[in-house]
Amino acid sequence: MSTAALKPRPTTEDDITAEVLRRFDNTQDPRLKQIMQSLVTHVHAFLKDVQLQEHEWWKGIDFLTKTGHMCDDKRQEFILLSDTLGISMVTDLISNRKPAGATESTVFGPFHRAGAPEKEYGADIVAKDNAGTMAYCFGRVLDMNGKPIAGAALDVWQAAADGLYDVQDTTLENMNMRGIFHTDKDGRYLVKTTRPVPYQIPFDGPVGQMLTATNRHPWRPAHVHFVVSAPGYQKVTTHVFDSIDKYLDGDAVFGVKNSLIAEFKMHDTKDDIARQFGAEPPFVTCEFDFVLAPE
Ligand SMILES: [Fe+2]
Structure with missing residues (x-):
């Protein structure tokens, strides 16, 4: 067959890009x-920018395959x-723009579990003793006008004092360091836990290899994780960070926002707060009010 009979076909990288884009032209949605x-x-711009080589793309395919194989119901x-x-944080910032004054959101993270136990006001989320300093997280859930929201739900989860979540440590009881609390009639919540500690994100998989290879x-x-919700208000998925932590400026997942940093205050004596909470010193307290934007 002579070449004159053949239709013109995409031949350059840019031709292929244009042709791929054209194939999506009839997408209904x-x-x-x-x-x-x-x-x-x-993605095509990235390939051309770095002049990606085939062996590098095979390495990428292998990385993504291993990432998928690493996933199960706990990982x-x-x-x-x-x-x-930083994809989670950029998506969070785009998706959860809150009016000024409302509590800011941050990453959901990989350690939330549905079905945490319902807890009474002031109950303990430490299902198994650990070496941590006792901590009392308390405050109010408010609307944008400062009015308390009664019956708001706070889904709370946290790593234990060894820096591990229950899903990472099989010696811990199920649903350790998790609970769902509700505010009282004055919009108040009180959670008994241990002082949160800095921790390493799971490092034994492909993401850990990526961090090592890039000197990160x-x-x-x-931090303590919270999802705070109430009917008629926008849910907020957030953390409260310890103000003295040395990793506030280098969070591996970019989740820190200034408005989410709070002081964990040490109590060494049987003071008024100790009597009020029935707490034995030494313990720490962290007061943090959540402000929900209307739906
Ligand atoms: Fe966390």
């Missing part, structure tokens, strides 16, 4: 079309990858 065409545009390596690449550390500053 306009948002899906926008996302797929933008994804192709940016979510893709969330870790998203977190360590895996530490997160000490």
Whole structure:
């Protein structure tokens, strides 16, 4: 067959990019079309920018395959990858723009579990003794006008004093360091726990290898996770960070916001707070008010 009979076909890198984009032209869902065409545009630009070689792409495929194989009902390596690449935080910032004055959100992280036990006001989330300093997290859930919200739900979870979540440590009881609390009639909550500690994100998988290969550390500053919700208000997924933590400026997953940093105050004597909470010194307290924006 002579070449004159052949139709023109894409031959350059840019021709291929244009052709791939064209194949998505008939996507019915306009948002899906926008996302797929933008994804192709940016990924192809990346390939051309770094002049990606085949052996490097095979390494990438292998990395993503291992990331998938690492995932099960207790380990979510893709969330870790998203977190360590800052994808989670950028998506959070785009998705959860709150009016000024409302509590800011931050990363959800890979350690939340559905079905945490319901807890009474002031109950303990430490299902098994650990070496941590006792801590009392308390405060109010308020609306944008400062009015208390009664019956707001606070889903709380935290690493134990050894820096591990229950899903990482099989010696811990199920649902250790987790609980769902509700505010009282004055919008108050009180959670008994241990002082949070800085911890390393799971480091024994492909994400850990990526951090090592790029000379990055895996530490997160000490924090307590909260999802705070109430009917008629926007839910907020957030953390409260310990103000003295040395990793506040280098969080491996970029989750720190100034408005979420709070003091964990030491109590060495049987003071008024100790009597009020029935606490034995030494212990720490952290007061933090959550402000919910209307739906
Ligand atoms: Fe965490």
